[in-house]
Amino acid sequence: MSQEPFPDRPHAKPVGKGPVAAFFGNLWRVALVHFAWPVVRLYVWLNERLRAPKWMGGSLREIGLRLWGFAWLTFVWVLLWGDITWSNIVAGAGIALLVMIFLPLPRVAVEGRFHPLPALKLVATMLYNFFISSAQVAWAAVKPGPPPLGVVVRVHMAIKSDLTLTLAIDYINLVPGTIVVEIDQPARMLYIHVFDARKQKHIDEFLKQMAYIEREFIKTFERDDEWHPSPLHGIDDDYHHVPYADRQRVADRDAARKEKR
Known part of the structure; x- marks a missing residue:
């Protein structure tokens, strides 16, 4: 005569994720395979075949760094004024452009790997x-x-x-x-x-x-x-x-x- 492993819990459900939780748990893996990896491959392909003008840095990585610096200087200008308005944004963009053209910072070499x-x-x-x-x-x-x-x-x-x-x-x-x-x-x-x-x-x-x-x-x-x-x-x-x-x-x-x- 067989006995139930848990006689006091005859209707106990097996431990594990439900279908909805499992679906969302695997969603990031699907996004990584079908979205992130093609984006990285596209970036590598563009970086190898496209040649940006020297005044923009000459590479996609340098262009990205300059765009980030431009956005950061604009943000600091708006932050100093304390109001997010179109006039402050346009003025900050102009100041950032002048600083990057006439007062460029020295390029900092990034070496090694961050842990x-x-x-x-x-x-x-x-x-x-x-x-x-x-x-x-x-x-x-x-x-x-x-x-x-x-x-x-x-x-x-x-x-x-x-x-x-x-x-x-x-x-x-x-x-x-x-x-x-x-x-x-x-x-x-x-x-x-x-x-x-x-x-x-x-x-x-x-x-x-x-x-x-x-x-x-x-x-x-x-x-x-x-x-x-x-x-x-x-x-x-x-x-x-x-x-x-x-x-x-x-x-x-x-x-x-x-x-x-």
Whole structure:
């Protein structure tokens, strides 16, 4: 005599998505196959066969970047006035066009590949260091005793890309108590002012923090196996004086940290 597996629930339905939920759950896959992929193929085909005028950038990617910059400058102009009107939009478009023609910004080389998970880790660490450093600076301002001893520490960053190095400098400047006062770009050397360095352990902790920033920015933006120098820089070694030994030092330090866990 057979028994039901759930005698107290004779009419239990099998676990799973219903037809409507399954339909909408698979909708994004259908859209990816039948819409997104043809659009990407069309973009590649147009980029290979169409030649845009040099004054527009010479490629579809450059045209897209310029259109984005034009739209952003127009948006900032309308935002400054505070009213979305046709007159503000037209005036903002005119100002944006004049700025892009007569005051063009230098082209920034984009190299390597972006990894979102290490980037989230960097942001979380920055927020943590921001609150900790803010509390330390506030306590140093009110506690009795001699004032903090500020020093300038020289730190070498084994970072190749100028864009990534700029982001790392911004990261350092956002943390209270530290600020980059001088940059030796060819040598990748930063001179950083440290708020309180009365003890050697303060310097050691600061250098440890800089090593962490260096390692995480490399993992986020320019891993060695994904590095592609930008053609804007010509020969990579002529512009990025980062010896292999320095990059290997970062990799060895990261491997040693993983072995300790």
